[in-house]
Amino acid sequence: MNESEVQADPFAHLKKRAAERADRTVERMAAAIAALRATDQKITAESLKQITRELEAGFAGLSFQVIRRNPRAYALYREAADAFSPPATPDNQRRKQRRARRASRRRPHASYDPLQRLDKRDLVGRIRMLEQELETERQRRGALAYDQQALRARLLRLETEIILLHADRSHPE
Numbered sequence: 468m469n470e471s472e473v474q475a476d477p478f479a480h481l482k483k484r485a486a487e488r489a490d491r492t493v494e495r496m497a498a499a500i501a502a503l504r505a506t507d508q509k510i511t512a513e514s515l516k517q518i519t520r521e522l523e524a525g526f527a528g529l530s531f532q533v534i535r536r537n538p539r540a541y542a543l544y545r546e547a548a549d550a551f552s553p554p555a556t557p558d559n560q561r562r563k564q565r566r567a568r569r570a571s572r573r574r575p576h577a578s579y580d581p582l583q584r585l586d587k588r589d590l591v592g593r594i595r596m597l598e599q600e601l602e603t604e605r606q607r608r609g610a611l612a613y614d615q616q617a618l619r620a621r622l623l624r625l626e627t628e629i630i631l632l633h634a635d636r637s638h639p640e
Contacts, residue, residue: 512544
């Protein structure tokens with residue numbers, strides 16, 4: 468660049484590099500879309516990122532933000548992505564399918580859990596009460612374990628005394 472061109476647009480070299488990067492992004496997008504279509508994979512932002520990683524060693528992959536900021540790349544994405552394709556079934560059929568799924572998820576009335584009818588405050592109260600009972604039970608068990616240990620120690624002392632008494636009787640002086 469000569470001095471008159473630099474004075475006319477001092478950022479021309481930056482604009483040129485940005486345009487080159489944008490063109491490279493569009494080329495990567497086109498190659499990724501073609502690769503995904505060739506393998507019959509869904510075209511999503513994540514699948515595009517993954518396939519561009521695989522196609523070009525050392526490249527981190529095209530993120531959705533990069534695609535979104537490049538109008539031509541985003542147009543390619545919108546044309547190819549499965550999320551933007553029209554629904555295969557009409558709306559009323561989808562509603563019927565949703566109702567059928569909901570109905571299949573419902574449990575029979577006989578297996579209804581009575582806790583489900585309680586509101587959150589009641590459930591929290593029950594949880595707190597059970598936590599308190601659990602802590603009380605832990606304390607009781609701790610005291611019981613301490614008492615058992617004390618009894619075992621006493622039993623050991625008594626057994627030791629018995630052994631010593633037998634030893635004294637068998638060895639008269």
